[in-house]
Amino acid sequence: MSHTLILNGRVVSPTGVEAADVLIDGETIAAVGTPGFFTEAAPTAEVVIDATGKYVIPGGIDVHTHMELPFGGTFASDTFETGTVAAAWGGVTTIVDMAVQRTGESVQEGLADWHRKADGECAIDYGFHQIIGGVDDESLKAMRYLTEHEGVTSFKLFMAYPGVFYSDDGQILRAMQTASECGAMIMMHAENGIAIDVLVAQALARGETDPRYHAETRPSDLEAEATHRAIVLAKVAGNVPLYVVHMSAGDALEEIAAARHMGRNVFAETCPQYLWLTVEETLQRPGFEGAKWVCSTPLRSPDDEHRHHENLWKGLRMNELAIVSTDHCPFCMKDQKELGLGDFSKIPNGIGGVEHRMELLYQGVVSGQLSLERWVETCCTTPARMFGMYPRKGIVAPGADADIVVWDPDRQTTIGVNDKHHMNMDYSAYEGFVVDGKVDTVLSRGTVVIADDAYVGRKGHGRFIERELSQYLV
Numbered sequence: 001m002s003h004t005l006i007l008n009g010r011v012v013s014p015t016g017v018e019a020a021d022v023l024i025d026g027e028t029i030a031a032v033g034t035p036g037f038f039t040e041a042a043p044t045a046e047v048v049i050d051a052t053g054k055y056v057i058p059g060g061i062d063v064h065t066h067m068e069l070p071f072g073g074t075f076a077s078d079t080f081e082t083g084t085v086a087a088a089w090g091g092v093t094t095i096v097d098m099a100v101q102r103t104g105e106s107v108q109e110g111l112a113d114w115h116r117k118a119d120g121e122c123a124i125d126y127g128f129h130q131i132i133g134g135v136d137d138e139s140l141k142a143m144r145y146l147t148e149h150e151g152v153t154s155f156k157l158f159m160a161y162p163g164v165f166y167s168d169d170g171q172i173l174r175a176m177q178t179a180s181e182c183g184a185m186i187m188m189h190a191e192n193g194i195a196i197d198v199l200v201a202q203a204l205a206r207g208e209t210d211p212r213y214h215a216e217t218r219p220s221d222l223e224a225e226a227t228h229r230a231i232v233l234a235k236v237a238g239n240v241p242l243y244v245v246h247m248s249a250g251d252a253l254e255e256i257a258a259a260r261h262m263g264r265n266v267f268a269e270t271c272p273q274y275l276w277l278t279v280e281e282t283l284q285r286p287g288f289e290g291a292k293w294v295c296s297t298p299l300r301s302p303d304d305e306h307r308h309h310e311n312l313w314k315g316l317r318m319n320e321l322a323i324v325s326t327d328h329c330p331f332c333m334k335d336q337k338e339l340g341l342g343d344f345s346k347i348p349n350g351i352g353g354v355e356h357r358m359e360l361l362y363q364g365v366v367s368g369q370l371s372l373e374r375w376v377e378t379c380c381t382t383p384a385r386m387f388g389m390y391p392r393k394g395i396v397a398p399g400a401d402a403d404i405v406v407w408d409p410d411r412q413t414t415i416g417v418n419d420k421h422h423m424n425m426d427y428s429a430y431e432g433f434v435v436d437g438k439v440d441t442v443l444s445r446g447t448v449v450i451a452d453d454a455y456v457g458r459k460g461h462g463r464f465i466e467r468e469l470s471q472y473l474v
C-alpha cells in the first residue's frame with residue numbers, strides 16, 4: 001500500500017482546529033498525529049504534502065446536485081464527468097445527486113438510469129437520493145426496497161411543479177408514512193406550486209414576461225406555508241425525519257426553527273446563492289440577462305421584512321440550517337435559458353455552483369458570519385452524518401476515507417468564465433466575485449485529484465456510495 005503524508009497543517013473539525021500531521025495508507029486515513037510524530041515515516045512515503053500555513057479539512061460533501069437533469073425540454077448541462085471534475089476543483093470529494101423517477105416511470109428504472117449515467121464517469125465519489133415523481137403502491141414498495149438494499153435512504157418529494165414532479169398532500173403523507181416505517185429521510189421542495197401556477201398565469205396574462213417575474217410570482221409566503229405544511233404532515237406520518245431543501249426565506253426558516261425548538265427531527269439546508277445573491281442585482285437586470293439566476297426557490301431581496309439573507313446566515317450559526325448544498329443545476333444561456341425568451345415560466349430553473357460552495361462559504365468565515373469549525377461542519381461533516389456516510393466521510397480521522405482538502409487561507413480565488421470556472425456553462429452566476437482562500441490540494445480516497453492548479457484525477461475513479469440511514473437524528 002502506498003503512503004501519503006500531509007505535514008505541518010492545521011486540521012479543522014467541527015470541534016476545533018489543531019496542528020497535526022496526517023498519515024494516509026492507500027485510500028484511508030491511518031493516523032492523525034502531533035506535528036513531527038510521522039517524521040520518521042516521511043522518507044518512505046510516496047507522496048509528501050507540505051501544508052505549512054494551510055488548513056487541512058475533510059473533503060466537501062455536496063448533498064444536492066442535478067447532473068444531466070431533464071427539465072423544461074432540456075438537460076442540465078453538466079454530465080457526471082464534467083460536474084464531478086468541477087466539484088473536485090471546488091474541494092468537493094462527494095456529491096449526492098438526485099436520481100429521478102418521472103411520472104409514469106418505475107422508481108427502479110429511474111435509479112438504474114442514474115447508475116448508467118454515473119457509472120465509470122465520476123472523478124469523485126457519489127451517492128444518490130431518489131426523487132419520487134409519482135406516489136403509488138409500486139413506488140412506495142420501491143422506497144422500502146431502495147432503503148434496505150440499494151443504499152439509497154432519502155427520498156425527495158415536490159410540493160411545486162404541478163404536472164411534472166408535484167405530489168399532493170395525500171401522496172406526500174403516504175410517502176412519509178412509508179419512509180417513517182423504514183427509517184428513511186424525506187427531502188422536500190417546499191413551495192406551494194398550485195398557488196404559484198395561478199400567479200404565473202396571471203403575470204403572463206398582464207404581459208409580465210421578463211425573468212424578474214419569476215421571483216415575483218414565487219413569494220416567500222408560499223415557501224413558508226409549504227414548509228409549515230410539510231412539517232405538519234411529517235408529524236402526522238409518525239415523525240418521519242424531514243429535510244427541507246434549498247431554503248431561501250427568513251419566514252420559512254422560522255417554521256424550521258419552531259419545529260426544531262419542539263425537538264422534532266426537522267432539518268433544512270440553504271445554498272450559497274441565497275446567502276450572497278440578491279434579486280436586485282440579478283433577476284432585475286435589464287432584458288433577458290436575469291435568466292441566468294432563475295432558480296427555485298428564487299433569489300430574494302435583503303430589504304424584505306423577513307431579512308432573508310441576514311436570517312439565513314444567523315440560521316446557519318444557530319443550526320436551524322444544518323447544511324449548505326448547492327442545488328447545482330446548470331443550464332447555458334445559449335439554447336437553454338433562451339427557451340424562456342418572452343416567457344419567464346419557460347426558463348429552465350437552476351444555477352450551477354458545485355465548484356464554488358467551499359470558497360463562497362469560506363468568505364462567510366472571513367467576514368465573520370461563520371466560524372471556521374462551523375464552515376467545516378455545515379459543508380463536510382453534517383452532510384455525511386445527515387445522509388448516512390459518517391464516519392467514512394466528513395471527518396479527518398483514523399479509519400475515514402482519505403478525502404481531504406488542503407486549503408490556503410492566504411491566497412484568493414477569482415470566479416468567472418475566464419477565471420476559475422470548470423462547470424459546463426457559458427456564464428457564471430458569480431462572475432467577478434473575488435473571495436479569500438483557495439483550494440490548494442484535493443485528495444479523493446488517498447488519490448491526489450487537484451494539485452498545483454491542475455486537475456490530475458481520473459474519470460471513473462469515483463465510486464458509488466451505498467448510504468446507511470441518517471446518523472443525525474435525535
Ligand SMILES: [Zn+2]
Pocket residue numbers: 064066327329
Ligand atoms: Zn434541486
